[in-house]
Amino acid sequence: MKIAKRFRWEAAHRLPWHEGLCRNLHGHSYRMIVELEGEPDARGMVLDFQHLKRALAPLVEAWDHAILVAETDAELLAVAKQTGWKHAVLPFDTTAENLSDYVAGYLCEHAAEMLRTHRVRRVRVRLEETETCYAEAERAVAPETHANGAAQAATKQHAR
């Protein structure tokens, strides 16, 4: 079973090494579809859409109406800092490919327990940069390692 939720935000970015127009600072109305693959529970739900929304809210809020700037783009970073314009510094060039991969990794890392609890096996992130272009990244949700399980069991025992 697959479920998906759409997200959208507006942001500016540039690719400083690009030989065409993309080297100029410009904006996109980003659209993103996050797809989760898993098994519905007894009530017929894979995961509450609100929980997915909440898991990605910190990212979407940080990126909305912001300049997405690669940490290696010293020129743009200086402008963003001098002006105080809202910006998000990212450890990669802000291509649609890198952004989609980052979101997939972020979700698998920050919502790992939620995804595992709901038996979500795979995460797919389609990031649409324009009406006609998108990149899609996919990650398998890592199964709980033995060490993690032991640590969580220990934490629960402490809580009692």
Ligand SMILES: [Zn+2]
């Ligand atoms: Zn662009």
